[in-house]
Each structure stands twice: as C-alpha cells, then as structure tokens.
Amino acid sequence: MVQRAAGQDFDLVIERRGSGSGKWDDADALFCAEGVLPMWVADMDFPSPQPVLDALRRRLDHGIFGYHGGERGPLLEAVTSWLARRHGWTVEPEWIVTTSGVVSAIHLAVLSFTKPGDEIIIQPPVYHPFFDCIRNHGRTLVENPLVQVDGQYRFDLEDLEKKAATAKLLILCSPHNPVGRVWSWEELEAVAEIAQRHGVLVVSDEIHGDLVFRPHRLIPFGTLTGIRPENVVTLTAPSKTFNLAGLEASLAIIPDPALRARFVGNQRTLGMGKANFFGLVALEAAYRHGEPWLTANAVFGLYPANAAGDDIEIYADEARSEKLMSWHNLRQQHERPAGKAHFCLADFVAARADQGGAPDWIGAFAVTAGLGIEKKLAEFAAANDDYRSILLKALADRLAEACTEWLHAEVRRDYWGYAAGEALDRDALIGESYRGIRPAPGYPACPDHTAKGALFGLLDAPKNAGMGITESFAMTPAAAVSGFYLAHPQARYFAVSKIGRDQLADWARRAGLSIGEAARWLAPLL
Numbered sequence: 001m002v003q004r005a006a007g008q009d010f011d012l013v014i015e016r017r018g019s020g021s022g023k024w025d026d027a028d029a030l031f032c033a034e035g036v037l038p039m040w041v042a043d044m045d046f047p048s049p050q051p052v053l054d055a056l057r058r059r060l061d062h063g064i065f066g067y068h069g070g071e072r073g074p075l076l077e078a079v080t081s082w083l084a085r086r087h088g089w090t091v092e093p094e095w096i097v098t099t100s101g102v103v104s105a106i107h108l109a110v111l112s113f114t115k116p117g118d119e120i121i122i123q124p125p126v127y128h129p130f131f132d133c134i135r136n137h138g139r140t141l142v143e144n145p146l147v148q149v150d151g152q153y154r155f156d157l158e159d160l161e162k163k164a165a166t167a168k169l170l171i172l173c174s175p176h177n178p179v180g181r182v183w184s185w186e187e188l189e190a191v192a193e194i195a196q197r198h199g200v201l202v203v204s205d206e207i208h209g210d211l212v213f214r215p216h217r218l219i220p221f222g223t224l225t226g227i228r229p230e231n232v233v234t235l236t237a238p239s240k241t242f243n244l245a246g247l248e249a250s251l252a253i254i255p256d257p258a259l260r261a262r263f264v265g266n267q268r269t270l271g272m273g274k275a276n277f278f279g280l281v282a283l284e285a286a287y288r289h290g291e292p293w294l295t296a297n298a299v300f301g302l303y304p305a306n307a308a309g310d311d312i313e314i315y316a317d318e319a320r321s322e323k324l325m326s327w328h329n330l331r332q333q334h335e336r337p338a339g340k341a342h343f344c345l346a347d348f349v350a351a352r353a354d355q356g357g358a359p360d361w362i363g364a365f366a367v368t369a370g371l372g373i374e375k376k377l378a379e380f381a382a383a384n385d386d387y388r389s390i391l392l393k394a395l396a397d398r399l400a401e402a403c404t405e406w407l408h409a410e411v412r413r414d415y416w417g418y419a420a421g422e423a424l425d426r427d428a429l430i431g432e433s434y435r436g437i438r439p440a441p442g443y444p445a446c447p448d449h450t451a452k453g454a455l456f457g458l459l460d461a462p463k464n465a466g467m468g469i470t471e472s473f474a475m476t477p478a479a480a481v482s483g484f485y486l487a488h489p490q491a492r493y494f495a496v497s498k499i500g501r502d503q504l505a506d507w508a509r510r511a512g513l514s515i516g517e518a519a520r521w522l523a524p525l526l
Contacts (some may be wrong), residue, residue, distance in 0.1 A: 012046060013376065043210065044243045051289035052242060052282045058523045059281045068277040071098055075284045079251060086210065097252040097264055100274035102207050102235045105252050106133045106171060108205045109233055112266045113259065114139055119167040119202070123155070127177045134171075142167055146179065153179045157190050157292040164198040172204040175212060182216040183226075192226035201259075203233045207208060207250070210241040222253065230256035233263075242286040249279025281445040298367040298407050299464035300485075302416055305362035307346040308355070311510055314362060314458065320352075326455040327484065328510045330447065330525070333499045345439055345446060348488035363411055363485025365438070369399035370477030396479030404481040405429065408438050411485055418487045437491045440483030441473075444495035449473040450511070450521055455482055500526045 015022045023043045027036050035376040047053065076093040083089045099105040106129070110121070114120060116138035120278040122130045123144050134141045144160045146153040153176070172191070175182045195202050202221060209218035222232045237250035254260040268276070275283070303324065310329045316322035331344035341347075351357030373396055380389040412419040412434060419435050428434075452473045461467040461482070468476045475482060498509075504526065508518035519526060 010169035014045065014047065014386075016045065025202070033060070039208070041208075042240055043245055046243070049286060049290045052244070052285045053085060055281050055285035055289075056278060059278065064255070065277065070281070071096060071280075075280060078284045078287040083220070084477055086291075087218055087220050087223075089223050091222075091253055092255070095253050095255050095260070097254060097260065097267070098280060099235075099250050099252055099267070100248045100273055100275055100279075101239075102205055102237055102250045103133070104272060105128045105235045105250060106130070106205065107137070108266055108270070108272060109235075109252075110134060110139060110169070111138050111270070112262045113201055113203075113233075114168045118169070119163075121160070121163055121167045121170040123173065123176075125179060126173050129170050129204075130173070146176075146181075153181050155183075155187055155191060157194065160191065161194050164194050164200050167198070167200050169201045169203060170195055172202055172221060174204055174206050175208045175218065177205075177208060182212050183219065185219050188219050188221060189224055189226045192221065192224040196227040196231060199231075201237065202227065202232065206234055206236045207240050209236060210238075222255065230259065233259065238283050238286040238290070241281070242290050242411060244279070244282050244286065245281050247276055247279035249275035249283045250521055251283075254360040275519075297369065297371055297465055298365065298403060299459045299461055300363060300407060300411060300415075301459055302361060302363050302411070302485075303401045303458075304359065305349055306352040306357055306360055307349040308352055310346045310506075311346045312346050312349050312362060313352070314364075318359070322357070325458050326510070327451055327454070328448065328507060330496045330499060330503065330507060330522075332494060332496050334497050343445075343492075343494045345484075345486065348437075348486045348491040361416070363416060363438075363487075364455055364458055364483075365404070365485065366456065366459050366465050366467050366475075366482040367400055367404045367407060367409060368465060368467050368475075368477050369403055370396040370479030371466050373477065373479070393479070396477070400479045400481050406438075408485065409434070412436060412487075416485070416487065435489055435491075436485060436487045437493055438483050438485050439493065440481060443483075444497075445493050446483075447496055447525060448507075448521065452482060455484070496525065501526075 018025065021043075023038045023040055027038050028034050073093075076096055080091050080093060083091050100110070110120065110133050112223055117140060119140045119142045120134045121142045121144050122134070123146055125146065131141065144156060144163055147156045148154070170191075174188070192202070193370070194200075204221035206218065206220065209220070212218050220233050220234060221227075221454050222229055232255070234253040235250065236253070239245040239247070239250065252263060254263055286375075304318055304320055306313055306315075306320065308326075309329055312327040312329065314324045314327065316324050329345045332342040336342060349362060350360035353359070373392060376392060377389055380386070408420070409429070413422050414420075422432055422434060439446045441455065442449045450473055452469050452475065454469070456462065456469055459465070467480055467482075470476065499522065504518055504522060505515060507522070508515050511518065513521075
C-alpha cells in the first residue's frame with residue numbers, strides 16, 4: 001500500500017516575508033525586479049516533516065548546546081539505511097563525512113584532490129556555483145556542454161572522451177540541475193568508463209536524488225561497474241528533499257581511505273567545519289522518519305477476487321476462504337439492440353472455482369489532493385472571493401485526477417505488472433488506450449455510492465490516505481477519487497441507466513438492505 005504523508009499539511013500557508021528569508025526578503029535584489037514570485041525547489045514554503053520538528057524540539061529542550069562530537073552510530077545507521085532502502089546502495093559507515101553543505105564540499109574537494117592549474121570538467125548548462133568552485137581556486141575550467149537530441153539533454157560523450165584525457169576531476173550533477181535530467185544507467189556507465197580510462201576522479205552531486213518520479217530513479221554513481229569506487233566522491237544532503245537548507249548539514253561519501261583522509265585533513269586545516277549540530281539532528285530524523293513526506297496521499301491494494309453472480313467477492317489471501325468484502329454490482333437492464341450484451345462489472349472478473357471459474361484478482365484505490373484546503377476556502381468565503389475559491393477547488397480536483405491516473409499506471413506496469421511493457425505517450429493515456437479500467441462508485445458503470453463504505457474499510461482509507469466519507473457516502477476532502485482496478489483485456493466502461501424492480505429486490509437482498517433502503521440509494525435508476 002502507498003500511504004500518505006502522515007500528519008503533513010502541504011496546503012498550510014505560512015507568511016515568510018519579514019522572517020529573514022533570503023528567498024522572499026531578498027527576491028527583488030536577487031532578480032533585479034520588483035514583485036518576482038520565487039519558486040525554488042531548494043527552499044520550499046511548507047514546514048519540514050513533523051518528525052524533524054519534533055526531534056529539533058527535543059534537542060532544544062535539552063538546553064545545552066556545546067561542541068558536538070561529530071558522526072555517531074545512530075546517525076550513520078540512519079544514513080546507510082536510507083541509501084540502501086531508497087537507492088539500493090550499500091555504504092559503509094566509515095565512508096561518511098559530514099559537511100556544512102554540498103557547495104562547500106565541492107570547494108573542499110577541488111582543494112583536496114587537485115592542484116592550481118589542473119583541469120576540471122563541468123557539463124553546462126549547470127548549477128552556477130560549479131563555475132566558482134573551479135575559478136576561485138586557480139584551477140582550469142573545462143566545459144563539456146550537454147547536447148540536445150530529440151528535445152532531450154544528453155551527455156556529449158565524444159567531447160568528454162577528448163577532454164578527460166588531460167583533466168583531473170569531473171564535477172557531475174546527477175540528477176542534473178537545472179535541465180532536470182535523471183541520467184540512465186547506460187548514460188552514467190558510459191561516463192564512468194571514460195573517467196576510469198583516463199584516471200579522472202568523479203565528484204557526483206546527487207543532492208536532488210530523492211526528488212525523482214517513477215519510472216525514473218537515481219543511479220548512485222558509486223554503484224556503477226565501469227569505475228572503481230575509490231575514484232568516486234558522492235555528495236548529498238536531505239536539505240532539498242526535506243526543506244532543511246538553513247540547517248547546513250550534508251554528506252560526503254568517500255570510499256577510498258586516502259582520499260577521505262585528504263578531504264578531512266583539509267576540512268580541519270581550512271577551518272571549514274563539519275555539519276551544524278542541529279542540522280545533524282534534523283538529518284537523522286529526516287532519514288529515519290521522513291519517508292512518508294515523499295509519498296502521495298493515496299492508498300491502494302491488490303487482492304484475490306472472484307465473481308459470484310453479479311457480486312465480486314474480495315478475499316484476504318489466496319486460500320479465498322476469508323471474504324473481506326462483496327462488491328454488489330448492477331447489470332444493464334434497459335433495452336439494447338439485438339445481439340448486444342447487458343453488461344455488469346462482474347462480467348470482467350472470473351467466476352469462483354465452484355462455479356466453473358478460475359482464480360482472479362482485483363485492485364482497489366483511494367486518492368486525494370485536497371487535504372488542508374478547507375481553511376483556505378473558508379478565508380476566501382469570508383472575503384467573498386468566489387473566483388479564487390472556484391480556482392482552488394478546480395486545481396485540487398485536477399491534481400486528484402492526475403494522481404489517480406499516475407497511480408493506475410504504476411499499478412499496471414509495476415505493482416500488478418500485467419502491463420509491464422506498456423509505453424504510452426500522453427495522448428494515448430488521455431485516450432485510455434491502456435488495458436484495464438478503474439470504475440468508481442457513483443459513476444455510470446457503478447452507480448451505487450454505498451460501495452465506498454466497504455471500499456474505505458478495505459483500504460482503511462482514513463488512516464492510510466487521510467480520507468473519510470459522510471453518511472451520504474460523499475468523500476472528504478472533496479477533491480478525491482476512489483474505486484477499483486479491473487485488468488480483464490475486454491473490460492470496458494458502460495452505463496447502467498435504469499433498472500427494474502426485480503433487480504432492485506435482488507440488489508437489496510445481496511446488499512442486506514430493505515427494499516425501501518435500496519430504493520432510496522438507487523432512486524435515480526428506478
């Protein structure tokens with residue numbers, strides 16, 4: 001299951017003007033213009049994760065802020081566990097050196113691993129401090145510009161091969177800032193092989209590595225096979241991911257003992273210092289407890305299932321003996337042209353074995369993008385600002401639908417995997433050219449809103465997605481989508497428009513309701 005960011009309100013508005021914020025208080029000076037709206041990833045406008053705030057408060061309550069002793073076992077364990085869990089990278093604790101920031105660590109790497117006049121390669125367009133890290137220390141800047149191929153930035157490997165022949169160091173940006181590329185394994189292996197062939201040390205800035213969306217993923221440069229680990233220095237930090245830049249804590253991961261000794265030695269000689277003590281507290285808490293911050297406000301589950309008449313039974317496990325819920329479906333009953341079937345969603349799930357069927361499965365999901373907007377909507381209402389209220393509601397609805405579309409693709413391609421080879425462009429996704437459907441209670445193929453009650457219980461949506469339902473089965477927040485995944489190749493949407501009294505009685509019996517209760521819920525169909 002994919003769980004929401006527990007307790008995190010990403011819609012909370014905090015006024016930062018006048019707080020000493022470089023982003024807001026210095027924006028006019030930075031951009032030489034008035035009224036600029038700064039939209040930085042490096043400095044976000046919502047609070048850091050609650051576990052980080054709690055850890056900082058506990059340390060603050062201790063009341064003593066003396067010199068700290070550097071990296072400790074629990075902190076190192078939090079870092080190594082995060083890298084292994086999130087990126088499949090096994091890092092030894094002794095490889096880790098804390099620093100006050102990735103940019104300062106690049107400066108330190110340049111001073112530690114090169115001499116004045118040495119050539120250092122960067123790959124523009126790239127983060128502007130990379131230039132200063134070279135020029136300010138009397139090194140020779142060598143540019144290996146990225147090239148655009150079919151609208152996408154790529155490495156110019158032929159040019160890199162030539163320039164690596166005389167260079168000492170390559171500063172890599174992975175993922176790349178500002179072009180947004182998440183480099184593939186093949187691309188990085190090609191760079192690694194060139195660096196290894198020419199004895200070029202690679203300093204890989206991977207600070208944006210946790211802000212990567214599927215199907216892409218960060219490939220830590222230190223995991224590649226084309227270069228020896230001792231020829232790689234990796235720099236990273238939780239600051240971009242968890243909005244901690246002002247606490248000045250980052251990491252240098254240096255497997256080679258000799259390189260690490262030179263780095264730490266220069267760190268002491270130059271008085272550059274290690275990470276801020278509160279920064280280390282935040283770093284450990286973020287890596288240990290911050291994972292839900294990165295997770296969508298959605299929950300889904302995949303379950304064994306079979307059709308039993310027009311019901312779909314959802315089971316706890318493959319034994320199919322414990323029934324978690326029954327989804328009571330309705331069949332088309334209006335007049336249809338000769339030879340046209342009267343569809344029911346249960347038609348797209350295999351019948352139970354005792355009815356001549358075979359094992360089958362179903363998915364269920366609940367998604368919201370509206371957590372926390374009620375306060376803002378109330379402010380708009382108090383100001384009689386209907387325009388902004390409508391815009392905010394519409395935006396939240398669109399984001400919920402977008403998240404639903406994304407999650408369905410993830411389930412098809414990865415979690416369920418029945419469409420693992422799917423490669424559809426945007427137009428094909430919009431046109432629903434993929435296999436499978438996601439019918440939602442209250443919509444034409446499933447006009448019964450009461451199904452949401454059992455669905456939310458199945459998923460424990462209040463706990464896992466922060467969602468609820470009212471007595472009339474309306475979802476809260478309103479910007480929400482929930483339903484089921486059906487994977488049958490012939491599954492399709494259709495409309496159940498009108499039903500007869502015979503089907504009303506049958507549905508009431510299956511749902512355990514009186515005829516009167518059933519008629520109230522299905523009144524539009526009668």
